[in-house]
Structures are given as structure tokens and as C-alpha cells.
Amino acid sequence: MRRGCPLPSPPHSQGFAFPDWAYKPESSPGSRQIQLWHFILELLQKEEYQGVIAWQGDYGEFVIKDPDEVARLWGIRKCKPHMNYDKLSRALRYYYNKRILHKTKGKRFTYKFNFSKVVLVNYPLLDVAAATTGSPLLLTPGPFGGTPGPDAPPLSPEVS
DNA sequence: ATCGGAAAGG
């Protein structure tokens, strides 16, 4: 019997809980463990968590209004009762080199998704904008990719 | 608060 935590993860209601692109279809028939950035996206998608985490500022930028709560929820999701923002943020920091996220300096608890790379590279056709009505998420690529791409400075040659 | 190395576990 599967022991662990009862996952309140809504596979697929009718419309869509969340587009497939966040679930990494790459080499994984069954299901891979939820990744932190998927979880963050999941929270950002729901209005009930706007007091905890929400889009704010630039495109792809979000602020964690209640770090302890986000950590608590993440801990529940991963069955890690001792999760806290310190540890969660370390995981977030590992995303810097992966180009998934980066920090918005000067703004406390504020990070920014690099959708331009992450999303568009893996899934050219996305419609998250529909799910995040009013949120600065996905956009339609311009003539040449539309990605202004102010983010792509340096990086180690690490490619999974 | 934020960063990132190191070790450990799944």
C-alpha cells in the first residue's frame, strides 16, 4: 500500500488543473515527484493563496508574502514536516543555475520565472495566460520569438 | 535576508 501522504493533487478535473508542460513529460511514464517550481506555479495559479504568494511586478515575477506558509504547504506536499523557508529557498537557489528562476534583487522574497526559456523551449504552445487571468504569465511570442530576454547572462555549462 | 558548498537521501 502506498504509504506517505494523501496527495490532494488534482490529476485532471474536466478543464485542466494545470497544463502538462509543468509536469515534465520527458522520460517518465508514470509520474515523477512534484518539483518545487511546479508547486509554486500551482499556488500562484490559485486565488486562495494570493495572501501567501502572488504575481507581482514584472512579467513572471512573484512575491512570497508568507514564507512560512509556503514552506509549510510545500512540506505537506512533500511529507517534510520540518520544511521551512530557509530550506525551501535553498532549493529555489538551485534553480538559478538551471535558468528556471532568478532572484529579483532588492525586493524581499521576490523571485522571477524565466518562462522565456523554460516554457517556450519545452512547449512552444502554451495557454497558461487563460488560467492566470490577469496574471503576467505566458505571452504570445513576437515575430522573432518575442522574448526580450534580458535574462541570460552567465551560466555554468550544466545541462541536464 | 540571501548566497552557495557539501553531504545525504529518494
Add this chain to the structure above:
DNA sequence: CCTTTCCGAT
């Protein structure tokens, strides 16, 4: 591979 945990440095 992706965190989780611990922790010294900035």
C-alpha cells in the same frame, strides 16, 4: 537528477 538538511559567509 532534485531536493533536504546544515551551515558559514556576505
